[in-house]
Amino acid sequence: MKMRTGVSIQMLMFCLLGSPQAKALGTDDIASIYPTAASIQIDPAKITEQDLRGIKEAGFEYVRFGVRPAVAAVARKNPDYAGLLAQLHALQLKPILTLFGGPDVWGERKANLGGSQKASQPASQSASDFADFALGFMEQHRDPDILWELWNEPEIPTFLTPGLLRPGLVPSVQQICNSLQNQKNPQPYKVFGFGFSKMPRASSSSPYDELLDVSLKTCLSGISIHPYREKPETLLADFAEVRQVMGKYGKSTAPVLASEWGYSSFYPTRDQDGQALLVLREYLSSVFVRLSLLNIYAWKDAGSDPAAIEGNYGLTGFNGQPKPALLALRHLLSRLAQTRLVAATASGNNYQLTLESQAAAKEKRMIHVVWSSLTRSGMTYRFARNGAKACVISQFLPAQTDAACPGGADVVELKAGPAPLAVTLYY
Secondary structure: OOOOOOOOHHHHHHHHHHOOHHHHOOOOOOOOOOOOEEEEEOOOOOOOHHHHHHHHHHOOOEEEEEEOOOOHHHHOOOOOHHHHHHHHHHOOOEEEEEEOOOHHHHOOOOEOOOOOEOOOOOHHHHHHHHHHHHHHHHHHOOOOOOEEEEOOOOOOOOOOOHHHHHHHHHHHHHHHHHHHHHOOOOOOOEEEEEEEOOOOOOOOOOOOHHHHHOOOOOOOOEEEEOOOOOOHHHHHHHHHHHHHHHHOOOOOOOOEEEEEEOOOOOOOOOOHHHHHHHHHHHHHHHHHOOOOEEEEOOOEOOOOOOOOOHHHOOOEOOOOOEOHHHHHHHHHHHHHOOEEEEEEEEEOOEEEEEEEEOOOOOOOEEEEEEEEOOOOOOOEEEEEOOOOOEEEEEEOOOOOEEEEOOOOOOEEEEEOOOOOEEEEEEO
């Protein structure tokens, strides 16, 4: 995907740094020790206790998985949600629960739990049934740590037949929102929608805008997007449009989640080191635009065929072994823990983030991260030490290292390249 030319870098910097609204952005409504909260996608039917412990040790704070009604076609695939939520609670991992379903939810292949077919019911009844399911599940698992997401990629027929948008999903969402509005709850649910696979555009309209029309001003805490793209940094221009769309609903500063985004390592197009570079830049680009949360797809490869695109999105292999992407991201998260974004700048294909310690951090530090979206070296950045008592340069690929800055000089130099570098100044 190419960067759209309608938004200049100068305008983008104003949106991110210069406007009063930008100061309110961030993870205020989503607890995180990182500048952008870190989440990972799991398969609830296959995840193990060992996997969950590995996720926690890697530094992730959230895990995302889908929850579907127990219609016949998926009833035998539904895992023990209550048991999994208890495991997550014990490990202090917060859930992102996506309430969704396929064609079965809307009566297209409706069957009872015994497996016998019955006549399809009207979409209006299916809409009411799904709303009842969603509200019931939310009530059953009421927890302020849970982030709720309504539906998943409504633009894709696998999840929603286009003809069922208006008679099915829109009224269902409206019913859910009306019910949530009428509840007297001292700790309201944090609800996001709708895992859009296509970024909302201010410059054009879409039938799926109707979902925002009936929800963003009423029950949604913010929106969720799936910004898959060839080059992570193209998110910068696209995200400015997302904010413009939200501004139409008076929610220009509301949280935005990237509830699914990842890169596959599949032969011969992209090796595991190539995947690792893109995952690092994916997270840094998310921080750049101040996404509240990034959910990386996925924790584990779905298969062992190295040429299968869909089977190799994992940060770990099918055998559970860490891939370079996990090792690099874990090191990056360890460096950015307890920090917040101060400034983000772009110059051509070169990018820089400046972060400082969060208020609760025990030590005061300033971190500068630089990288390039090109395959060759880019700009040289110079950072004054300003009396720092210690200075550390961190490398994330191909190895994960932390080394003391060269002694004597008052300025530290970093050359931007496809593998990000960071310098941490301790005060």
